[in-house]
Amino acid sequence: MRWFSALLGLMSLLGPMAGAEQSLEGMDRRGVPDWEIDPAFKKDAFTFARLEPRYHRRWLTDFPDSDLNFSFRLHEMTSLLVNPYPVTLTITDPALRDYPFVYIVEPGYMELTEEEAKVLRDYCLSGGFIMLDDFWGPYEGAHVEREMRRIFPDRPLVDLEIEHPIFHAVFDLKEKPQLPAIDVAIRGRAQGITYEKGGEQVRYRAVLDDEGHIMILLCQNTDLGDGWEREGDDPWYFREFSEKKAYPMGINIIFYMMTH
Numbered sequence: 001m002r003w004f005s006a007l008l009g010l011m012s013l014l015g016p017m018a019g020a021e022q023s024l025e026g027m028d029r030r031g032v033p034d035w036e037i038d039p040a041f042k043k044d045a046f047t048f049a050r051l052e053p054r055y056h057r058r059w060l061t062d063f064p065d066s067d068l069n070f071s072f073r074l075h076e077m078t079s080l081l082v083n084p085y086p087v088t089l090t091i092t093d094p095a096l097r098d099y100p101f102v103y104i105v106e107p108g109y110m111e112l113t114e115e116e117a118k119v120l121r122d123y124c125l126s127g128g129f130i131m132l133d134d135f136w137g138p139y140e141g142a143h144v145e146r147e148m149r150r151i152f153p154d155r156p157l158v159d160l161e162i163e164h165p166i167f168h169a170v171f172d173l174k175e176k177p178q179l180p181a182i183d184v185a186i187r188g189r190a191q192g193i194t195y196e197k198g199g200e201q202v203r204y205r206a207v208l209d210d211e212g213h214i215m216i217l218l219c220q221n222t223d224l225g226d227g228w229e230r231e232g233d234d235p236w237y238f239r240e241f242s243e244k245k246a247y248p249m250g251i252n253i254i255f256y257m258m259t260h
Helices: 003-010 039-044 065-077 094-098 114-125 137-151 182-187 224-229 235-259
Strands: 049-052 087-090 101-105 129-135 203-208 214-220
Touching: 065 224, 065 235, 094 114, 114 129, 114 137, 114 214, 129 137, 129 224, 137 203, 137 214, 182 235, 214 235, 224 235
Parallel strands: 049 087, 049 101, 101 129, 129 214
Antiparallel strands: 203 214
């Protein structure tokens, strides 16, 4: 059973606790607007949750701006009730199952422990959804494949074509979005270069459950998080990448997760 039927009851926001999930509530919002949630519905809000694998030195890439900006745009552009305060937590935190959606950045440098792999497998089989973002080229791609086999040794990685519902859940995308980091985009603007580290072909791949629904989404040769983080740094980058690609794809992912 997918978690959508229990999503509102499962999601809650706890205050910062040692050894538990950490909330951005009360911290510097770095210019991102705040908003209030009716206390009666505080536990019903979608919360953006970022995971910290134990051996992963880059898990805070783009943080906190990407998490704050994406939460704000999700609140602004949809009717979804959104928590203004994203959270971070470790994979083995008991609070993991309070969050049906979790985000891991730069998994090309991630080394899962056996315990973490098992926790993520159980999380997915219980209805959880994992998004992996910002890994490029053949080396990082092969590394992520190995880590996925540790989580699900018996399930293949499936390429998602543009006809897949995730590309049309809210925004009807005509191509698979590819976003480079802002500095790469600006340097390659004249040549139209939108890739890094040899990762020219954007790929969206997935580990599926027995009903064909996505449990793990791999956003390969693209960096949606930079499109969220750097939206205010350059007007051209915002128009071409944040507005047209990063936010539409991110919102599609959330709504697909909630409805499948």
